[in-house]
Amino acid sequence: MDELEKLYQTTYGAVVRFLYRKVWDADRAEDLAQEVFMRLFQHRPEKPRAWVFAVAANLARDEARAAIRRRKHLTLMTNDPGQAPSRIAAADEIVEHDEQMAAVQDALGTLTRRDQEVLLLWDAGLSYPEIAQQTGLAVGAVGTTLARARRRLVDAYDRQHADDSRDHAAHS
Amino acid sequence: MTVNMRMIHETMRHIPEDELHAYLDQALSRSQCVEIESHLASCIGCRRERDSIAALRDRTTALLATLAPPRRIAPSYELVSERAAARSARIAGRWRAGAWAASVLLAVGLGWGARSVGSADVITPEIAAEAPSASPAPAATTDSASAPAPQPAVSGEALAVRAAPASEVRPRRADVTPPPAVTPPAARFQVADRFPDAAEPTAPILAEPAGTMLSSGRLPSESFSGSTGALFRTVSWDRARVERGESVPRIEGLPVMEVQLAGSRGDDSRPLMVVAQQLESGQVIRTIEGPATDVNQLLSSQRSDASSPWPTMDEGDGIAGGDGAMAVRRGDRILAITAPLPSDSLRAMIRRLNASER
Numbered sequence: 344m345d346e347l348e349k350l351y352q353t354t355y356g357a358v359v360r361f362l363y364r365k366v367w368d369a370d371r372a373e374d375l376a377q378e379v380f381m382r383l384f385q386h387r388p389e390k391p392r393a394w395v396f397a398v399a400a401n402l403a404r405d406e407a408r409a410a411i412r413r414r415k416h417l418t419l420m421t422n423d424p425g426q427a428p429s430r431i432a433a434a435d436e437i438v439e440h441d442e443q444m445a446a447v448q449d450a451l452g453t454l455t456r457r458d459q460e461v462l463l464l465w466d467a468g469l470s471y472p473e474i475a476q477q478t479g480l481a482v483g484a485v486g487t488t489l490a491r492a493r494r495r496l497v498d499a500y501d502r503q504h505a506d507d508s509r510d511h512a513a514h515s
Numbered sequence: 516m517t518v519n520m521r522m523i524h525e526t527m528r529h530i531p532e533d534e535l536h537a538y539l540d541q542a543l544s545r546s547q548c549v550e551i552e553s554h555l556a557s558c559i560g561c562r563r564e565r566d567s568i569a570a571l572r573d574r575t576t577a578l579l580a581t582l583a584p585p586r587r588i589a590p591s592y593e594l595v596s597e598r599a600a601a602r603s604a605r606i607a608g609r610w611r612a613g614a615w616a617a618s619v620l621l622a623v624g625l626g627w628g629a630r631s632v633g634s635a636d637v638i639t640p641e642i643a644a645e646a647p648s649a650s651p652a653p654a655a656t657t658d659s660a661s662a663p664a665p666q667p668a669v670s671g672e673a674l675a676v677r678a679a680p681a682s683e684v685r686p687r688r689a690d691v692t693p694p695p696a697v698t699p700p701a702a703r704f705q706v707a708d709r710f711p712d713a714a715e716p717t718a719p720i721l722a723e724p725a726g727t728m729l730s731s732g733r734l735p736s737e738s739f740s741g742s743t744g745a746l747f748r749t750v751s752w753d754r755a756r757v758e759r760g761e762s763v764p765r766i767e768g769l770p771v772m773e774v775q776l777a778g779s780r781g782d783d784s785r786p787l788m789v790v791a792q793q794l795e796s797g798q799v800i801r802t803i804e805g806p807a808t809d810v811n812q813l814l815s816s817q818r819s820d821a822s823s824p825w826p827t828m829d830e831g832d833g834i835a836g837g838d839g840a841m842a843v844r845r846g847d848r849i850l851a852i853t854a855p856l857p858s859d860s861l862r863a864m865i866r867r868l869n870a871s872e873r
Contacts, residue, residue, distance in 0.1 A: 486536045
């Protein structure tokens with residue numbers, strides 16, 4: 344099996360997940376993942392796995408910028424400052440959005456961009472050196488960043504969970 | 516050793532949190548692992564810390580696992596790689612490597628109907644009526660697409676190629692419908708309706724590759740204002756080639772009707788060059804090449820007819836009213852580029868633009 348084919352078989356799902364956690368739209372994530380791999384097969388870079396995630400991150404970033412532009416426009420059009428932008432996209436696009444997923448998404452949203460990136464890249468299967476290369480961090484700093492990101496994610500999630508439980512208790 | 520010093524010593528020996536993460540993530544070298552494991556064997560505090568970090572790590576993974584899209588079957592490797600190959604082939608076939616990047620600015624078709632560069636059988640009677648002297652019988656007189664040598668058939672005084680009467684032009688094919696106009700981003704492409712009375716379907720065709728755009732810069736207003744083209748010199752193809760060498764823009768395979776150079780701006784900068792060529796359909800296409808600011812200025816200047824160096828000409832007028840005049844006929848097409856492109860790339864682009872209309 345060709346190296347790229349093997350990479351495709353083993354990484355496609357991870358790339359879709361990685362993208363999904365950035366664009367929050369399953370169809371869009373699939374489209375972008377296919378775009379990433381088409382580019383991979385065209386360019387055949389030296390370090391294909393790291394390359395794939397770097398391109399995926401770039402595409403997701405472009406997508407996010409476009410979404411921000413659209414949202415700004417939408418906000419202007421509707422003149423409805425009450426809607427929190429990050430939740431507009433989420434509410435529209437994730438139809439079957441169970442509570443836990445929403446809570447984790449929110450918790451992830453409390454992390455800094457860099458912490459998010461490092462965490463998602465790690466979860467996608469990249470090694471420390473690969474993460475370092477993509478994020479511009481020193482390899483030694485990846486562990487520190489991951490340690491912080493993991494703790495913050497779990498803390499934010501637990502805090503939210505505790506708040507929800509209190510709310511439930513208050514209403515009942 | 517005092518108690519304090521022993522405590523400091525103990526603290527220093529403990530494994531930092533990030534190293535435990537890296538250890539559990541298998542991101543450490545073999546020797547680092549051995550060192551950590553030997554410490555863990557003797558330090559209950561660090562063992563507890565390791566267990567707690569392992570639990571944190573597992574929880575993070577479990578939480579992130581909920582953030583997954585619905586599971587779907589991935590498209591087959593063959594499918595995606597075939598698509599990639601097809602795309603590569605398309606690109607290779609159309610653009611000479613490197614020429615495309617950062618060079619094409621924008622192409623504007625004025626009155627660009629659903630006609631193919633390569634096939635002349637869809638020319639419209641409207642065009643013929645508007646520009647009788649500019650419409651040769653397509654099949655009979657110009658068949659540049661099949662001509663092997665892309666050398667200009669005519670240079671300078673080029674009226675000879677425009678001889679056939681309009682009656683020879685075949686009527687419009689019934690199934691050809693005007694293409695939808697491509698709406699340009701408002702701020703950058705204002706040239707779409709520059710000629711509000713231009714020939715039927717005014718469908719600006721825009722090509723906007725990455726990294727190129729019209730600059731918002733402006734020439735000093737006197738450069739063009741109040742001029743009816745006095746700054747342009749009409750020169751022969753040969754003369755243009757002597758002066759500007761390979762940089763004179765030309766679409767491969769089309770006869771050159773006229774070459775015009777803008778007067779020098781007093782330095783060695785690239786001049787604006789405008790090359791008029793005849794499409795197989797009989798229409799004229801003008802390729803403008805020059806610095807982005809100048810091209811932009813030239814295109815912008817067409818808004819106000821009074822100061823335009825390109826007066827729009829009415830039916831029956833000659834294409835150029837004499838040396839130095841620059842005329843755009845209704846239905847003419849304009850291709851504006853801001854860097855020299857090889858003639859075959861321009862050719863490919865024209866074909867591409869045409870294809871994209873369908």
